[in-house]
Amino acid sequence: MGRIVKNNLVILLAAMGALVSMVIVPSSMGYVEYLNGPVLGILFCLMVVIGGFRESGVFSVLLSQLLLRLGTFRQLAMVLVFINNPVAVISPQPDCFVNKK
Incomplete structure (x- = not known):
């Protein structure tokens, strides 16, 4: 306990x-x-999948391969922006743009 x-x-x-x-x-x-049950369920499942990838070492392998291929800090910054930008675009809830009366 x-x-x-x-x-x-x-x-x-x-x-x-x-x-x-x-x-x-x-x-x-x-x-x-x-509270929105389906959204919380999707986020929970996403975190379970990410946790599984982290435990299996997939992210470590991907990061090491990425760092071996990059030559400059600028290239690293561009890759990080490319990786994070779609997440920032997809993250907002579509419901927040709908005018509910």
Whole structure:
């Protein structure tokens, strides 16, 4: 039990804080309806897949191959921008652009 608490301390503290805030401010229970189950499920599955890739060492191999092929800092910066830019474009929720009445 102690190892579980030690490994998941941040999650446990966040859950305890959420429970305390619901007890202290009962009106905060209305925020539960803002949770989007499918989106949270997709994000959870994405994090599981990323965690699996990290544990298997795929990212280490990709990074080492990438660093061997790059010659300058400018090339590294361009690759990092190329990798991160699609994530920044895809990340916003489409619902935030719809005018809901």
